[in-house]
Every structure is written in structure tokens, then in C-alpha cells.
Amino acid sequence: xxxxxxxxxxxxxxxxxxxxxxxxxxxxxxxxxxxxxxxxxxxxxxxxxxxxxxxxxxxxxxxxxxxxxxxxxxxxxxxxxxxxxxxxxxxxxxxxxxxxxxxxxxxxxxxxxxxxxxxxxxxxxxxxxxxxxxxxxxxxxxxxxxxxxxxxxxxxxxxxxxxxxxxxxxxxxxxxxxxxxxxxxxxxxxxxxxxxxxxxxxxxxxxxxxxxxxxxxxxxxxxxxxxxxxxxxx
Numbered sequence: 456x457x458x459x460x461x462x463x464x465x466x467x468x469x470x471x472x473x474x475x476x477x478x479x480x481x482x483x484x485x486x487x488x489x490x491x492x493x494x495x496x497x498x499x500x501x502x503x504x505x506x507x508x509x510x511x512x513x514x515x516x517x518x519x520x521x522x523x524x525x526x527x528x529x530x531x532x533x534x535x536x537x538x539x540x541x542x543x544x545x546x547x548x549x550x551x552x553x554x555x556x557x558x559x560x561x562x563x564x565x566x567x568x569x570x571x572x573x574x575x576x577x578x579x580x581x582x583x584x585x586x587x588x589x590x591x592x593x594x595x596x597x598x599x600x601x602x603x604x605x606x607x608x609x610x611x612x613x614x615x616x617x618x619x620x621x622x623x624x625x626x627x628x629x630x631x632x633x634x635x636x637x638x639x640x641x642x643x644x645x646x647x648x649x650x651x652x653x654x655x656x657x658x659x660x661x662x663x664x665x666x667x668x669x670x671x672x673x674x675x676x677x678x679x680x681x682x683x684x685x686x687x688x689x
Contacts (some may be wrong), residue, residue, distance in 0.1 A: 457493075459496070460498060460587075461495050461496075462499075464501070469518065470519065470672070471495060473517070475513050478512055478513055479518050484655075491506070493505045496591075496592040498592070501525070501592060505518060525592035527593065528688070530635050530638065530684075531559065533558060533560075534639075534677055536561075537673060538573045540569045543589040545679045548674040549585070549597075552555065553596070555681050557595050557681055558593070561601060562601075562656070565591065566648075566649035568657070572601040575597065578597055594635040607656055607659050607661070614631070614636055615660055617640075617657075617663055618633065618676055626662060628666055631664055632684060641661060642676050643671060
């Protein structure tokens with residue numbers, strides 16, 4: 456199934472206009488014509504089935520003939536991940552986390568972050584593409600980059616974890632996770648969290664955890680954490 460994305464459709468919509476880019480894809484690449492079926496999501500849990508009525512290369516039009524709401528997960532996963540030195544590694548994390556399943560992502564700027572300025576121009580497109588590819592009807596929320604201290608002092612619910620490499624007493628994330636509970640996990644930069652940041656996280660009730668016996672790259676650690684949460688909720 457080919458899934459399209461349009462954030463403006465609601466459950467009461469009866470008709471849909473595609474923009475020029477998607478219209479061209481429908482007509483030129485997929486060779487769709489009058490009467491063909493299209494599937495669209497609004498990223499809010501709904502998947503719509505529509506019939507193509509105007510296969511115009513600049514502005515395709517389709518009539519919505521049915522809709523179905525995808526069942527949401529019984530927990531929310533929020534990953535706060537420091538930007539990587541190479542932007543493409545962070546983009547890889549965004550893509551794979553969306554495929555696995557995640558509700559919210561926040562880039563956090565840390566003491567040891569080599570990248571202090573984060574350009575998120577491409578991030579939304581990557582999330583949308585991964586959502587469509589994985590046939591997921593929920594688009595993850597990408598929050599604005601924020602300094603570690605400002606992030607950590609927010610109000611959180613559910614389980615709170617910080618994954619770091621310091622030689623201190625830590626639990627295994629897989630053993631610490633409880634199913635069907637919201638989870639927030641902090642993943643640090645290439646140089647890890649600073650001791651001050653770790654202490655601040657502990658003061659704010661974050662539990663220190665390990666993701667395994669080997670030292671992982673930032674983006675790998677984020678994916679391991681994401682998959683661990685998904686696996687514990689299967």
C-alpha cells in the first residue's frame with residue numbers, strides 16, 4: 456500500500472487536493488488514473504481511502520470514500536537526544552525511530568555537544584517519509600532544540616531515564632522498563648553527559664541506566680532505547 460500524507464484532512468473531510476509534488480508523483484510515477492484508489496494519513500491516527508477523480512499533474516483531486524482510525528499505542532515514548540556531529544546520523548535516528556514507533560523527539564544541547572546549533576529544516580520531511588514508508592498513521596512530534604538544563608526542569612510523567620557511560624551504579628534499561636507506562640529517556644552527545652548534567656538529572660528523578668556492555672554512538676544508543684521500549688510493550 457502506498458501511503459500519502461496530508462495534515463489538513465480531518466475525519467469530516469469529503470474531498471482532498473494534492474499539492475504539486477504529490478500530484479506529479481501520483482500521475483507521472485505511480486501512473487494513477489480516474490477511479491484508482493489512494494490511501495492518505497493526516498498523521499493524527501486516521502487513514503483515509505480515496506478515489507482519484509482528477510489526475511492532474513499539478514493538482515490531483517480525490518473523493519474520500521472511507522476512513523479508519525489506527526489504534527494508538529498504550530504508552531508514549533519521548534526521546535531527548537543530543538545532536539550528533541554529523542547531521543546525517545541524527546537524520547538516520549529520526550527515520551529508524553519513526554519506523555519502530557515513537558511519539559515525541561527533542562534535540563537537547565548539552566555541555567559536551569559538538570553541535571550547538573541544530574537546523575531542523577529536513578527533519579520534518581524525514582519523519583513524514585518514514586511514517587509513510589512504515590504505514591504508521593501517527594507522525595512523531597518534533598520539538599524545538601533546547602538546552603539540557605531547560606529541558607530537565609520541565610514537568611514529566613511516567614518513567615524517567617538517563618543513559619550515560621559514567622562508571623556508577625546503573626540499572627539495565629530493559630530490566631527497569633515497565634509496560635504500558637509513558638517513558639522519557641535522555642541520550643547524550645558523543646562526549647557523553649557531563650557529571651553536572653548527570654547530577655541534575657538525578658535531582659529531577661531521572662534513573663541512570665545502561666543500554667548494554669559496549670559503548671554506543673549517540674544515534675545507535677537512541678535506537679537501542681527506542682527498540683527496548685517497543686519490545687517491552689509487545
